[in-house]
């Protein structure tokens with residue numbers, strides 16, 4: 001094995017350090033495998049209950065009326081994530097679009113959106129109107145308020161109480177930390193916040209950005225009191241096979257509003273051809289628990305490997321996980337760039353490409369991205385990115401198989417080691 005890794009460009013020093021770290025992770029990996037087993041059974045159960053049949057795997061064209069595969073898949077998602085209803089569509093182009101859909105369809109002029117886990121993900125700045133763009137919520141007269149997390153990483157309940165008012169129509173919770181330096185939130189914490197908000201304002205909908213969190217924990221935000229969740233199919237629930245798409249799941253009325261906004265009032269969920277993607281969406285969902293487990297193992301391995309070398313890891317190597325994101329604080333732009341180049345060079349696709357920092361639509365700073373993926377931009381596949389701003393953190397995620405994640409992580413270390421940016 002050592003020789004094979006050597007042929008693949010991994011020096012003996014890096015390989016041996018990696019093996020030493022891995023030998024201490026057996027129990028942790030066993031727990032992750034048990035989580036995959038749990039979620040695999042849940043997925044099969046949801047598919048059996050809804051009688052997923054061969055006819056569901058072929059799609060429709062044109063208007064897409066009576067698309068049995070699409071409608072069944074939406075019931076599978078609703079059952080799995082414990083919502084009354086779900087919208088799962090290739091016409092939802094990405095995670096940001098799913099979130100924007102949830103917000104635009106359920107807010108009206110004069111309403112207020114309250115984000116209670118600090119500033120949401122960068123790509124939502126222009127959706128909300130924090131940075132100006134055409135058609136933002138702000139342009140429609142929808143205001144925005146925010147409370148941050150406490151130092152302990154929990155919701156600031158006093159601040160939430162103060163900010164909630166007659167106009168607060170949606171309370172927004174981003175479960176994964178995204179590009180922020182704060183902990184990701186457990187479903188349990190989200191459940192408590194939902195109960196608190198509903199206790200004060202029963203009419204306010206609690207919505208959750210669920211990106212990167214599916215199949216990580218056993219609890220489901222909808223079961224614990226959230227009203228709507230939103231996410232991307234080129235992250236966890238697409239299992240690496242979904243070529244496009246986003247989903248919403250939760251209270252029927254909230255999902256129906258979203259369907260009317262996605263297509264048009266009067267058409268709602270009845271239109272929207274699934275074209276040729278249904279088989280991938282079903283098969284991807286079926287594989288998603290195992291793929292998410294591979295990604296989790298990669299995150300844990302990276303955290304232990306780099307923490308051992310003095311790099312700050314969030315979450316810390318020993319900490320409990322609520323999403324698949326691992327951030328590594330390099331405090332050095334050169335190290336961030338070398339890390340991303342190492343990940344890229346370990347990819348099955350575009351391994352010969354050398355990533356460089358560049359401006360990205362929706363992001364405020366230059367971003368460097370490593371993604372040698374079968375599905376363009378898919379971040380359930382091994383990928384890394386980071387905004388070029390202090391503390392120069394790499395956000396590392398994905399890995400369809402653990403052996404690939406392992407190779408990518410070792411290769412990232414190899415790049416840092418060779419450039420003298422890390423001492424082994």
Ligand SMILES: *Cc1c(COP(=O)(O)O)cnc(C)c1O
Pocket residue numbers: 094095096097121123174175176177178209211212232
């Ligand atoms: C990825 C992500 C988004 C946006 O999804 P895109 O598919 O990149 O548009 C939103 N929120 C969080 C927490 C994310 O991780």
